[in-house]
Amino acid sequence: AQxxxxxxxxxxxxxxxxxxxxxxxxxxxxxxYLFWYKQPPSGELVFLIRRNSFDEQNEISGRYSWxxxxxxxxxxxxxxxxxxxxxxxxxxxxxxGETSGSRLTFGExxxxxxxx
Amino acid sequence: ETGVTQxxxxxxMGMTNKxxxxxxxxxxxxxxxxxxxxxKKPLELMxxxxxxxxxxxxxxPSRFSPECPNSSHLFLHLHTxxxxxxxxxLCASSHLDGRVDQSTDTQYFGPGTRLxxx
Numbered sequence: 001a002q003x004x005x006x007x008x009x010x011x012x013x014x015x016x017x018x019x020x021x022x023x024x025x026x027x028x029x030x031x032x033y034l035f036w037y038k039q040p041p042s043g044e045l046v047f048l049i050r051r052n053s054f055d056e057q058n059e060i061s062g063r064y065s066w067x068x069x070x071x072x073x074x075x076x077x078x079x080x081x082x083x084x085x086x087x088x089x090x091x092x093x094x095x096x097g098e099t100s101g102s103r104l105t106f107g108e109x110x111x112x113x114x115x116x
Numbered sequence: 117e118t119g120v121t122q123x124x125x126x127x128x129m130g131m132t133n134k135x136x137x138x139x140x141x142x143x144x145x146x147x148x149x150x151x152x153x154x155x156k157k158p159l160e161l162m163x164x165x166x167x168x169x170x171x172x173x174x175x176x177p178s179r180f181s182p183e184c185p186n187s188s189h190l191f192l193h194l195h196t197x198x199x200x201x202x203x204x205x206l207c208a209s210s211h212l213d214g215r216v217d218q219s220t221d222t223q224y225f226g227p228g229t230r231l232x233x234x
Contacts, residue, residue, distance in 0.1 A: 035222070043204055045225035091159070095221070102210060102221045103172065106159040 002027045004094050006107035013082055014115050021077045021110045023092030029053075034068065034075045035093040035104065045091065051075065082114045119143050120226035122207050128232045129197065137192040137229045139207030147212050148190040149223060150182060153204040165190060166212060197233045204228045 003026040013019045025034065036048040049059065051068050059066045063080045079086055089109045095102035120141045129135050141148065150162040164172035165184040179201075181193040190207055208223040 033221075037225070042227060043206075043230070044227040045206065045208075047222055047224055050222050102223060103161055103164065104159075104223060108158050 002029075002032075002094050002096070002105040004092050004105055004107035006090075006092055006110050008110045009108070010111045010113070012113045012115065015084060016081050017114075018078060018080050019082050019112065019114075021079075021090050021092075021112065023075045023077065023107060025073050025075065025092070025094045027094060027096070029096050031096065033095045033102070035095070036066065036075075036077050037091045037093065039089040039091065039109070041088070048077075079112075082112075084114050084116055087112060087114045119224050120207060120209055122205075122226035122229050124229060125227065126230045126232075128234065129194070130234050131197060131199070133197075134193070134195040136194065137205055137207075137231075139190040139192075139209075139226055141188055141190075141207075141209035141224075141226075143209055143211070143224060145209035145211045145224075146187050147210045147221070148184060148187075149208040149210075150190065150192055151206040151208065151225075153206060153228070155203075159206070163192075194231075197231075199233050202231055202233045204230050 005024045007022055032053045034051045037045040038048055039045050049066055056068050056070055065078045067076045089111050091109045092107045093104045095104050123138045147166045149164050152160045152162055161174055162176045163182045168184050168187055179196050183191040206228045207226045210221045210223045212221055
């Protein structure tokens with residue numbers, strides 16, 4: 001069975017601080033996909049990134065960066081120079097490579113609050 | 117047109133009511149999903165439709181009945197719900213290209229329906 005753990009339930013930072021959201025996953029499969037989603041107060045889950053298990057390259061997109069390390073089964077997310085608009089719940093998720101539709105296993109989410 | 121839309125956005129119903137949630141995707145996808153998000157719980161996958169065929173039903177009570185008439189529309193019919201069914205119901209869609217190693221199967225979510233059962 002798959003499992004995703006986001007140990008940080010809530011994080012509070014001041015604007016312009018850097019913040020890292022942790023994600024640790026468990027799976028016995030060798031082919032899998034990792035995701036991060038953002039859920040602002042409006043409720044919609046916004047897709048941020050998808051990585052497959054064969055690509056350990058870190059990725060940067062603007063102020064967002066992701067650190068994928070298979071050795072520690074982690075896929076951490078860093079926001080640089082945080083802004084108030086970054087306040088949201090962030091979910092890490094895992095799916096296996098299936099042809100009949102992915103079954104996302106979500107972590108419990110990390111509530112990030114960025115204060116002015 | 118927004119990628120995945122859901123209506124209504126908010127719904128309050130009594131335990132004896134029958135109502136339906138609607139989801140529509142404008143992304144040309146061929147798989148659709150229902151999730152339940154309760155307070156203090158991880159998102160739970162309820163149903164998966166692939167090419168309009170139900171391929172997963174995660175032990176969901178029969179008072180929830182999904183329907184997928186075509187690849188763009190997904191419904192969740194509700195009847196005789198319980199107060200513990202109050203939650204945010206999220207719909208998602210993805211594109212399955214049948215090639216696992218190069219699948220573009222990223223799920224895109226709608227804004228959800230906030231359901232309150234009295």
